[in-house]
Amino acid sequence: MxxxxxxxxxxxxxxxxxxxxxxxxxxxxxxxxxxxxxxxxxxxxxxxxxxxxxxxxxxxxxxxxxxxxxxxxxxxxxxxxxxxxPRLGIVGGFVDDDPNNTPFTPDELGKISESIKKLSADIKKTQKFTSEQLNLIDRKLIEIEDASQRLGRKDWINYVAGTLTTVCVSAAFAPDTSKALFKAVNTAFRWLFDNAILLLS
Known part of the structure; x- marks a missing residue:
């Protein structure tokens, strides 16, 4: 180290x-x-x-x-x-020419913001994360919300999965801690992920 x-x-x-x-x-x-x-x-x-x-x-x-x-x-x-x-940290942008990769509507952006607030509160309730891990997750959630303003929905879902996977690996989260994080994310964004593959089962 x-x-x-x-x-x-x-x-x-x-x-x-x-x-x-x-x-x-x-x-x-x-x-x-x-x-x-x-x-x-x-x-x-x-x-x-x-x-x-x-x-x-x-x-x-x-x-x-x-x-x-x-x-x-x-x-x-x-x-x-x-x-x-030592692994690479921040996930780079995604490029996708899929014509169905449309931007989020204003209503959807508002719902993403609400879901992230709920997700942050739910993660804290699990008591599976240290204060340092919660601090890092909160910063990543801010980046995820910001990304929803500039990425299409398909790219954004990929970005969320990549960002959270990188956080779990780079910060050496225990397997049950990583599972708790992805479970909370899938629950918070089920309204969006219902028509897509869940990030982790």
């Missing part, structure tokens, strides 16, 4: 040597710190860290990394960065 430790002072940023992850420390209060994690071309993740807290961050080329707060004071924070999986 690839690992490195960085110490970042308040008001400073650090770019990891092994990847394009950039960690910025906005404020340190002694017992907690406000950090921003990002990579060029990806949305930032803002997090309030206590000692021992961790978050999962997915990169386009180097897989998923765990960032864990080892120590902090009023001037700086020490973070351990571990590569959870």
């Amino acid at each position: 690839k690992q490195e430790t960085v110490v970042i002072k308040e008001g400073n940023s650090e770019r990891l040597e092994s990847t394009n992850i950039i960690i910025s420390v906005r404020h340190t209060y002694g017992s907690k710190s406000e950090i921003v994690v990002g990579s060029p071309g990806l949305p930032n993740v803002n997090e309030e860290f206590l000692v021992g807290d961790a978050l999962l961050f997915e990169t386009p080329n180097d897989g998923v990394f765990e960032l864990r707060a080892l120590s902090m004071d009023t001037q700086q924070i020490e973070i351990l960065i571990s590569q959870v999986s």
Whole structure:
């Protein structure tokens, strides 16, 4: 497992040597710190860290990394960065010339948004996921909802399946955890998947 430790002072940023992850420390209060994690071309993740807290961050080329707060004071924070999986993370776009691959209607886009909100709530109720895994899943659900605005329905279903499969593999989800995620997705989007193959049985 690839690992490195960085110490970042308040008001400073650090770019990891092994990847394009950039960690910025906005404020340190002694017992907690406000950090921003990002990579060029990806949305930032803002997090309030206590000692021992961790978050999962997915990169386009180097897989998923765990960032864990080892120590902090009023001037700086020490973070351990571990590569959870070296597999490729973010799923690329899909190209499909199928004339039936039509865009979603405004009503369908609204229903997708509602389904994603329900899905997020249902996943939390299962209590099968750690807080770090839930954080990563929530970020992926935001990306999935955004993709529904630009992809046709067939491409979008492929995108959802690919994105969630990558999350489960890259973040090393246990088999029952992965199954719980896909079951919740199939339930939330049954209205759409009834005329398509379910993502996973």
